Amino acid sequence: MSDRKKRGGAAGWLRPWWIVTLAAIAYLLAVTAAHGGDPLALATLGTRFSEGDPNGSEGYDGQFAYYIALDPLGGWQRCDVPAYRYQRILYPLLARLLALGQARLLPYTLPLVGLLALAAGTWLTERLLLRYRVSRWYALTYGLYAGQLMAVRLDLNEPLSQALVQGGVLSAERDRWPLSVALFALAALAKETALVFVAGYLLYLLARRRWRRLLAMALGVGLPFLAWQAALWAWLGRPGLGSGGAGATGWEILPFRGLWSVGAISLPVLGLLALVMVPLAVIPSLLSLWAAGRDLWKGRWHPLTAVLLTNALVLLFLPQSTYREPLAMLRLTIGLMAATILFGARKRSRRILNYTLLW
Template identity: 50%
Template sequence: MNRTRPFIRRPWLIVPLATLIYTLIVVSTQGSPLALVTLGTRFSDGDLQGETGTEGYDGQFVYYIARDPGDAERFLDVPAYRFQRILLPILGRVLAFGQNDLLPWSLLLVNLVALAAGTYTLEHLLEQYGTSRWYALGYGLSLPALGAARLSLPEPLAYALALGGVALAFEKRVLWSAVFFVLAAFAKETTLIMAAGIGLWLLWRRQWLQALLFALISLIPFGLWQIALAQRFGSVGVGSGGAMATPFEIIPFAGIFRIWFEGSFSVFLAFGLILLPFVVLPTVWGLARVARDFTLRRVGITTLLLLTTAGIMLFVPFSTYREPLGILRFIAGLQLAAILYAAQHRDRRILMYSTFWALTSLFVIVADIAAGVKAI
């Protein structure tokens, strides 16, 4: 028995187990496994232009594509944007063996395996830097991991693959790293922000050929997929969001201040309680560390990962910042970059701070409690 305890006491096992237990509770209290894909009647009825009905959430689009890729378009708000994230729906469809009733479970299974793999990879990287593997829980229990798996979203799969790409880059297996990143992009395109960090690292080291090969392998398949989407739907998938999305901003943090200018100061303050600790402070800290490293010419791979993942936060659209779940999902890359940077520099204070990201899952848990009470 004693031999099993070290195995059980691993974040990579705890995270998917906690997620599984939680999702089973959700299904039990809400009465159907379809609760995991958060269907909204607006989309399930195909009334995309209607103003009545419930919205649901983004997991429903994964479900509709997995259920019938050929007929999913009429259930999607922005078809090209949703179809570009094809990997999770395809894997879910394959594992469900064509049985639609199994789709919520097969999507969950993919994400549980991804949570285990992603958390294991992060553990491995932390231990390589000589820091505690338990800091991996700050990511594994956060909204882009546990919360996204509960909601049948692509983040667990996408960032597990991205972490694999980072780990391979650390080992200087750059071409395999590119393969992992192109798979990650087919799960969710925002992982290319992390891929950009790896590409910049290769350029910084003047590894011109490897940088070129990394870019070609990472981008060409995804680019061809965008062309295919444009031919089918009339537009590419890459964009700033689904329905009612606003463009990326030009002025740093304008997406946050527009909450005030286009809403009210009280709403701005309320959002600040979420954005300040989980988004703004990590972004400012990350960019300050990047500036210091460039000044001291101590630029490493984690510096450039931090540069791309923190830098993009300055220009994130208003439509993402105004939606708590959306912005807390978007920060997954910044979370991972911050954890890895802090581990490399043995910054225990930042590593401790990173564990507070686990609190972001409360936004999903509270919503589920409310839905469960309503169901009763």
């Protein structure tokens, strides 16, 4: 048996991305069936925005992707913070293109794009794992992570953005930098959190004084992103960058203040949140900072080490409005989860990779 087959497991024909895809399909079908077979239920529309009722239900973030896909020029009128929602333009536009502009198909194409992105991201993670000669089955953590599955179920941007990030990482590892830059640029237009990975690469290139590649990535990713932000500013009166939608609080300057400041409002609520947030975000981010910082201190610079560092740092300063919403944290920790898998794979550390299974 070849080494590759051994790393793939006993059932050499089976692949993690197949299992992830089937699990996600089953989940989508179950949710749709529970709502009378209506796929639009996945987007979780709120009457406050769909019907303009100020006292109506809020719904969830996937509804804004639906409104934008339905009417790219007028959907902003049904968004809580239009520029913030429109900065994530790639996902709704792809769904609209796939639907050939037909409104009746959008409830199907939105989850389809998310499903395909989840499958592709898992497959790309497999390729990265195999590149470092570790088991492809650790890609199950990537694909079956609750934040990923919930994002597909709710018609959200994360699966597409992270799949493009995984593609950007794989392209960079193969020394195909122009393709890597293009994929990172697209990832940032799917969701701005992809810039955390870009920041890691820029930090690495700066430390290694790879000026040409540093400039290429900074301009290749930054220019289209900033151009779109400028267009939103001119059109909607403000750029899209911010800490969240309606009701969002600002970024913090003290580590984890977004979490522990909840205690000033309610200690029992802080206690309940801590039961979720400490194992989900606090411990993983601190361990990641220690692991990445140790390697960098010893001069062991690598893009994936820098990416782990930037993803962990972001979690320290998240707003209170994010920390007090478990689903938002599940979505935001997708980046750290993916970065930890890649870091563990590069180091060929079964201990790190096994820890990722706890996610």
